[in-house]
Amino acid sequence: MSREDRAVRSGEFKLVREALSLTVAAMAALLSVSEATVKNWEKGKYSPPPGVAAEIERLEAYTRRCVDAVVAAAQGREAPMVVVWRLTADMPPGPARTLGAAWWRSVAASARERIPGLDVGYPDELDEVTGSRDRTLSEAIGPSVLPPTQ
Numbered sequence: 001m002s003r004e005d006r007a008v009r010s011g012e013f014k015l016v017r018e019a020l021s022l023t024v025a026a027m028a029a030l031l032s033v034s035e036a037t038v039k040n041w042e043k044g045k046y047s048p049p050p051g052v053a054a055e056i057e058r059l060e061a062y063t064r065r066c067v068d069a070v071v072a073a074a075q076g077r078e079a080p081m082v083v084v085w086r087l088t089a090d091m092p093p094g095p096a097r098t099l100g101a102a103w104w105r106s107v108a109a110s111a112r113e114r115i116p117g118l119d120v121g122y123p124d125e126l127d128e129v130t131g132s133r134d135r136t137l138s139e140a141i142g143p144s145v146l147p148p149t150q
Contacts, residue, residue, distance in 0.1 A: 088102075
């Protein structure tokens with residue numbers, strides 16, 4: 001059975017969505033389905049169709065590559081910082097904004113597990129460290145380090 005044909009169970013689907021810190025709305029948009037469909041899959045009312053497992057695997061793999069990119073960007077920096085956002089609407093345009101602020105924070109949290117002393121904060125908090133918003137946005141690691149989506 002190919003991974004394209006593998007069935008994903010409702011519990012696994014919800015587990016992955018929550019582990020990636022994706023909202024129901026974000027997951028629905030990524031899969032080009034309605035929010036009601038995602039909710040029904042998660043409740044077990046309907047099973048996710050074939051192909052969803054492969055999409056989930058791609059999303060998990062992309063997220064791992066993003067964590068690796070943040071870790072690589074922090075290497076060699078004396079005091080690495082990662083900027084995160086409270087709201088998705090405040091993020092710069094791009095793949096991270098599409099996936100949402102909570103997803104980006106989960107990427108930063110995973111990177112923090114691998115980089116002792118990684119400083120993570122909202123822009124206004126890091127402005128206090130750097131002295132200005134311009135320096136924060138130029139010195140802190142942000143979504144600009146992410147690999148392209150595939």
